Amino acid sequence: MTGKNEKENRPLTIITSHVNADFDAMASMLAAQKLYPEARVVFPGSQEKNLRNFFIQSMVYLFNIAELGELDFSAVTRLVLVDTKRRNRIGDLRRILDxxxxxxxIYDHHPKKDDDIPADRECHMLTGATVTILTGILREKNIPITAEEATIMCLGIYEDTGSFSFPSTTERDFKAAAYLLSRGANLNVISTMITREFNPEQIGLLNDMIQASRHYTINGVDIALTGVTTDNYFPDFSFLVQKMAKMENIDAVFALALMENKVYxxxxSRTDDVDVGEILGQIGGGGHPSAAAATVKGKTIAQTEQLLFEALHAKINPRRLARDLMSSPAIMAAGDTTCKEAKALLTRYNINALLVGRDRSGNSGFTGYITRQVIEKALFHDLDTIPIREYMSMEISHVHPDADIVEIQDKIIGNKQRILPVMENERVLGVITRTDLLNTLVQQSRPSNHEFPRLNGNASNKRSRVVVNFMRERLPKSILDTLCQLGEAASRLDCNAYVVGGFVRDLFLYRSNEDIDIVIEGNGIEFARTFARESGARIHTHEKFGTAVIIFPDGFKIDVASARMEYYQFPASLPVVEMSSIKMDMFRRDFTINTLAIQLNPGNFGRLIDFFSSQKDIKDKVxxxxHNMSFVEDPTRVFRALRFEQRFGFTIGKLTSSLIDNAVKMNFFKRLAGKRVYAELKLILKEENPAPTILRLLDYDLLRVIHPDLIIETDFKTLLDxxxxxxxxxxxxxxxxxxxRWAVHFMTLIRHCGLKATREICTHLTIAPRYAKMFGENRLSTEKQLSLLERRKRMTHADVYNLLKGFKTEMILYMMVCTTSRMAKKRISHYHTQLRNVTITISGKDLLKMDIKPGPIYSKILQAVLEAKLNGVLRTREDEFNFARERVARIRTKQPEISVDRKTGGNSAA
Known part of the structure; x- marks a missing residue:
């Protein structure tokens, strides 16, 4: 036992590399083991598929491997890192660093970074492969290499240099490969491992990548961005990216793939102008200037694209014109904004100076600016309610969008100006701050060859194509003409118009949808007023939300909104709305499939804009x-997600599903106003078949949002069907x-709730009194009548009529839902289709002619006539008169009243 403990406590050296180890990593670990023969080799995570197959089948015996789970981290005294020097690239082994x-x-060929792991001994060279460095050391030390070891090491060089075709390949790589060939490296084995044939799955994914690609030209460099989604991890993704770059002849490509719950x-890159290793280093990845990778957890593809574009902004050498440096839209405040309100604006947008406009739109220019320091001093002196125009700086210069860096620098520094408006045609397009200028000047001074130009607000990551012919095929001429007229009106008003959302989505789903939503980059309400006036329509506006409804004489409606962004002050609150651009308007929406927009302006009519790969998700039915805060900000989107999933036959993505689970677990619905839940629930119940969506609510335990004690019995699904x-x-x-119709489904949903629970539900959901009465007292009364219909064996048609008369259609149908009795169903359906429409032709006037004194006797006689007719005794008007006369005669002679024998008279309703 003592001997075992001594062995366990012996100083331990381990050799490791990065997660998702490739051939270069494996070859480098093998070479390092030759330098540290006492060391154990540890893989920190998964290996690429090709590597695993090769490794398991043939060469495992060459390595002194230790399993990660069996390793005593505290016993490690020396750590040998190959092919990496980044803390976030070695998985759980980073704990050893402490x-x-x-x-x-460290033995590595990646470019050095400031946050690299500090080493006691480091061998670093900019070679095509790390194993090239180690091969040179082994050669210098005359350490023998077997043919099998030479094969593995040479395989690492071939793989990481793209068979000596990557720009990162150096003279040392060729020399190292030549030496390994002299040591017996088998090129047949290497060729077999390097050459990969496409399988159908790879071909399909590569096609999706090419179809989804979006291209940008930045400083003459062609950059492609593509995004795909697979339910399972796809090990050959990097191989496909390499193939795509070659096939499409792209200078640089960035490919994103959502696999399971991670974005890879x-x-x-095939150009020195684009250092992809440095760019992906900004989002937690790394690599060479020509090849790099990153893994992003807990983000959607749209969010990861945003991170990537921010990284490009940071690393691209910007064009030095005002339009490229400015932040847009400009955050402005009107002159009557109070100091307290201005402080909230500065904090919300994390800025230090605020432009003061004649109005908040910027269309009327500006009058000055005010800084955070001035605002804070005003608040210190209890001047919270004083308008900012009282303390703003009014001496302020501005520049044209085409102003160069020299003019910008002169006006900001020369005038000691904190913020510089960028204006064109009396409109404020954006602002440049002193920080913007400083960042640009710092980037100018960097001696890097791998800086990118910064993307401006208009060079957004959108993919567009013209779909005019498709619109002509799918849309009625009247709708198409209206869209053309909207675009023409927008151009006359110098603004951009887009048809967006569900209308465009359903266009590509081949579903009919004439609910037109128009987004205006500008003042949507003013546009709607002008268009309505020109087309003879009415208009209804919502100033708070910047929206309007245009109502045509024939009742047709079009919704118009200003392009806007929204922010939420706390979870489940209603959004605060502000003006923005079409991209920001799309980004605030709920799901990717609802982010398509078609421009309507003449010249660009029919241009489809897809910022967030909506077409791909529509095609994949996902x-x-x-963004991952979507359900936190607006939990009602959960109901919408399940409704769309069932309506379109889609599948909820894995990350989206986990975010729903999180929203339920964190109970973000508790702050949600009941009427908002009711609105979404009503939309679900109005679906052609609401049952599947309601069952999905049950899957996610969301019915308790309606009422915590909502009772779900075993017959629930049967009731819904x-x-x-x-x-x-x-x-x-x-x-x-x-x-x-929806009310029938709602009553089915609360079928097993008593009156108290039903009233609580109606109160919580703020249901209108007439519906609350229907769902409560009327529903329970209906159930009592249904019990009589089910129990009584024999009933005349008149009995059924008297039992059901007065009930609305919703209650009649609800009874048919609840009963399992065939006899009761037959009675109810006969009443609904036949009996409820039975009327008699005689009236009180006819009884008056029979010299009957008006009074309660009239209703008794007429009721008797109706019951006789319901039971089939009376057929004609003459029959009714004769029956009434006989009834009157009996009354006058005080004879027994006429009645229909329940056993023989009339047709049985059963």
Whole structure:
């Protein structure tokens, strides 16, 4: 036992590399083991598929491997890192870095960075492969290499240099490969491992990558960005990115793939102008200037793209014109804004100076600016309610969008100006701050060859194509003409108009949808007023939200909104709305499939804009949120997600599903106003078949949002299916009357709730009193009548009529949903289709002619006539008169009243 402990406590050296180890990493670990023969080799995570197959099948015996789970981290005294020097690239092994007295040796070919792991001994060269460095050391030390070891090491060089075709390949790589060939490296084995044949799955994914690619030309460099999604991890993704770069002849490509719950980013570059290793280093990845990768957790593809573009902004050498440096839209405040309100604006947008405009839009120019320091001094002196125009700086210069860096620098520094407006045609397009200028000047001074120009607000990551012919095929001429007129009106008003959202989504789903939503880059309400006036329509506006509804004489409606962004002051609150651009307007929406926009302006009519790969998700039938705070900000989107999933036959993406689970677990719905839940629930119940969505609510434990004690019995699914069948049956009768179909489904949902729980539900959801009465007292009364219909064996038609008269269609259908009795169903359906429409032709005037004194006797006689007619005793008007006369005669002679024998008179309703 003592011997074992001594062995366990012996100083331990381990050799490791980065997670997702490739051939270069494996070859480098093998070479390092030759330099440290006492060391154990540890893989920090998964290896690439090709590597695993090769490794397991043939060469495992060459390595002195230790399993990660069996390793005593505290016993490690020396750590040998190969092919990496980044803390975030070695997985759980980064815990070893905190071991006291740890000695670190690094062998790597990646460019150095400030946050690299500090080493006691480091061998670094800019070669095509790390194993090239180690091969040179082994050669210098005359350490023998077997043919099998030479094969593995040479394989690492071939793989990481792209068979000596990558720009990162150096003379040392050729020399190292030549030496390994002299040591017996087998080129047949290497060729077999390097050459990969496409399988159908790879071909399909590569096609998706090419179809989804979006191109940008930055300083003459062609950069492609593409994004795909797979449910499972795809090990050959980097191989496909390399193939795509070659096939499409792209200078640089950035490919994103959402696999399971992670976004993998792979980049390839064939130009010195683009250092993809440095760019992906900004989002937690790394690599060479020509090849790099990153893994992003807890983000959607849209969010990761945003991170990537921010990294490009930071590393691209910007064009030095005002339009490229400015931040847009400019954050402005009107002169009557109070100091307290201005402080909130500065804090919300994390800025230090605020432009003061004649109004908040910027269309009327500006009058000055005010700084954070001035505001804070004003608040210190209790001047919270004083308008900022009282303390703003009014001496302020501005520049044209085409102003160069010299003019910008002169006006900001020369005038000691904190903020510089960028203006064109009396409109404020954006602002340049002193920080913007400082960052540009610092980037100018860097001697890097791998800086990128900064993307301006207009060079957004959108993919566009013209779909005019598709619109002509799919849309009625009247709708197409209206869209053309909207675009022409927008151009006359010098603004951009887009048709967006569900209308465009359903266009590509081949579903009919004439609910037109128009977004205006500008003042949407002013546009709607002008268009309505020109087309003879009415308008209804919502100034708070910047929206309007145009109502045509024939009742057709168009919704118009200003392009806007929203922010939420706390979870589940209503959004605060501000003016913005079409991209920001799309980004605030719920799901990627709702972010398509078609421009309507002449010259660009029919240009489809897809910022967030909506077309790809529509094609794949996947529902995804745009950012991972989506359900935190607006939990009602959860209901919408499940409704869309079932309506379109889509699947909710894995990340989106986990975000729903999180929203339920964190109970973000508790702050949600009941009427907002009711609005979403009502939309679900109005679906053609609401049952599947309601069952999905049950899957996510969301029915408790309606009421915590909502009772779900074992017959719940059967009830929902029956409700669909019953309402479909009624609709097929083509009865010329309206009814609330959704109300039948709602009553089915709360079927097992008592009056107290029902009232609590109606109060919580703020249901209108007339519906609250229907769902409560009327529903329970209906259930009592239904019990009589089910129990009584024999009933005349008149009995059924008297039992059901007065009930609305919703209640009649609800009874048919609830009953399992065939006899009761038959009685209810006969009443609904036949009996309820039975009337008699005689009236009180006819009884008056029979010299009957008006009074309660009239209603008794007429009721008796009706019951006789319901039971089939009376057929003609003459029959009714004769029956009434006989009834009157009996009354006058005080004979027993006429009644229909329940056993023999009339047709049995059963």
């Amino acid at each position: 071991n006291p007295g740890l000695e670190i040796h 980013v792979v980049a390839r 529902l995804r949120v745009l 029956t409700a669909k069948k019953v309402t479909d049956w009624h609709d097929l009768l083509f009865i010329d009357e309206t009814y609330e």
